Amino acid sequence: MAEKRMPSFAFEFIEGGGEDEVSMARNRDYFNTIRFVPQTLVDTSQRHTRVTLFGQETPMPLVIAPTGHNGIYRRDADMMLARAAAAAGIPMGLSTLSNTRLERLPRETGGRFWMQLYIFKDRELTRDIVRRADESGYEALTLTTDSTVYGMREWDRRHFRAPGQLKLRSKLDALTYPRWMFDVMIPHGVPKLENVIDFFPPEARDTRMATTFIPTLFIPDITWDNVAELREMWPRKLLIKGILSAEDARKAANLGCDGVILTNHGGRHADHVVTPMEVLPEVSAAVGDRMTVVIDSGFRRGSDIVKAMALGAHAVMVGRAALYGLGAGGEAGVRRAIHLLSEETDRVLAQIGCPSFDRLGPQFLRRDAPAPAR
Numbered sequence: 001m002a003e004k005r006m007p008s009f010a011f012e013f014i015e016g017g018g019e020d021e022v023s024m025a026r027n028r029d030y031f032n033t034i035r036f037v038p039q040t041l042v043d044t045s046q047r048h049t050r051v052t053l054f055g056q057e058t059p060m061p062l063v064i065a066p067t068g069h070n071g072i073y074r075r076d077a078d079m080m081l082a083r084a085a086a087a088a089g090i091p092m093g094l095s096t097l098s099n100t101r102l103e104r105l106p107r108e109t110g111g112r113f114w115m116q117l118y119i120f121k122d123r124e125l126t127r128d129i130v131r132r133a134d135e136s137g138y139e140a141l142t143l144t145t146d147s148t149v150y151g152m153r154e155w156d157r158r159h160f161r162a163p164g165q166l167k168l169r170s171k172l173d174a175l176t177y178p179r180w181m182f183d184v185m186i187p188h189g190v191p192k193l194e195n196v197i198d199f200f201p202p203e204a205r206d207t208r209m210a211t212t213f214i215p216t217l218f219i220p221d222i223t224w225d226n227v228a229e230l231r232e233m234w235p236r237k238l239l240i241k242g243i244l245s246a247e248d249a250r251k252a253a254n255l256g257c258d259g260v261i262l263t264n265h266g267g268r269h270a271d272h273v274v275t276p277m278e279v280l281p282e283v284s285a286a287v288g289d290r291m292t293v294v295i296d297s298g299f300r301r302g303s304d305i306v307k308a309m310a311l312g313a314h315a316v317m318v319g320r321a322a323l324y325g326l327g328a329g330g331e332a333g334v335r336r337a338i339h340l341l342s343e344e345t346d347r348v349l350a351q352i353g354c355p356s357f358d359r360l361g362p363q364f365l366r367r368d369a370p371a372p373a374r
């Protein structure tokens with residue numbers, strides 16, 4: 001439904017993965033190599049999906065992942081996601097590159113918010129986001145570490161003749177979506193990156209120029225020293241989003257971080273990288289008793305969530321699953337997506353004979369043995 005309701009350049013921004021999309025495909029395929037081993041004749045009539053996340057109870061171990069540029073799918077898209085998350089009682093991640101100023105969410109919707117952070121070349125911009133997120137009462141800061149070099153999403157790039165400049169074919173395609181045009185583009189044009197725009201030079205504030213300017217904000221010079229600095233600056237929960245090994249998770253723990261987000265960015269950046277699910281057991285064994293382990297990339301079904309929880313995750317983030325709902329039906333669509341995931345999770349727990357997440361573990365799973373090395 002989302003695909004039918006927006007021009008293809010917008011949908012492919014959601015859908016695309018890096019290069020040959022091997023990482024992205026493996027994120028999904030890996031779930032199919034894990035099967036449930038149900039326990040039978042277990043009373044699951046009183047079952048529930050509640051967990052405690054950073055000391056607060058949530059109805060589901062689910063978090064909305066931070067995604068940038070959401071305003072190209074729907075007007076006020078970040079607020080729609082925020083309201084749906086608040087209604088479901090789950091935290092919502094807001095991207096630094098959102099089309100909504102971060103102050104608006106806590107003020108207008110209530111709920112739990114996690115601010116996603118990039119460390120840009122202009123460190124003052126980063127400090128500004130941290131200070132404002134603190135003043136607005138964000139519960140957590142999630143530092144994204146896997147995007148210092150932009151991913152090459154070829155499907156996405158095919159729509160542009162130059163950064164920010166759609167090809168004629170894609171412009172004509174957009175014109176065939178009048179509802180989208182009136183909702184998103186009229187009267188203000190492409191939505192602005194409200195959190196960071198004040199820091200752009202005047203000539204880059206026009207959206208077309210901003211698209212060219214954004215990649216220049218990233219330089220791959222950030223290191224664990226920046227994490228230590230951030231730990232000093234930020235008083236509440238700090239998570240590193242971009243971890244894919246037990247070694248790096250231990251480093252985060254040793255620097256006083258409160259959590260890690262295992263992710264390959266939904267397969268949107270580096271191709272041919274491990275899928276977070278395959279490293280989850282080792283990360284959980286290394287740091288699961290002292291940090292919150294969140295995982296994302298490829299989660300589409302309740303059964304995926306149950307598998308991750310059985311392998312030691314404390315919560316799951318969804319990016320595209322929420323955006324499909326948003327594109328299909330705005331706030332109601334996001335609510336529907338969250339409802340589907342919750343309902344499926346509940347049903348799977350019942351079907352495998354597990355009344356709650358605290359009774360779940362790897363004993364409920366079986367995996368194909370890896371192919372023998374040649």
Ligand SMILES: Cc1cc2nc3c(=O)[nH]c(=O)nc-3n(C[C@H](O)[C@H](O)[C@H](O)COP(=O)(O)O)c2cc1C
Nearest residue numbers: 014065066067068095144265266297298318319320
């Ligand atoms: C359209 C889109 C935009 C994204 N923008 C950001 C972003 O601005 N910052 C960030 O840390 N991650 C971003 N991500 C990555 C998500 O936070 C998350 O890691 C990923 O979507 C998880 O994979 P999934 O889409 O398969 O659920 C984006 C993902 C998508 C699909």
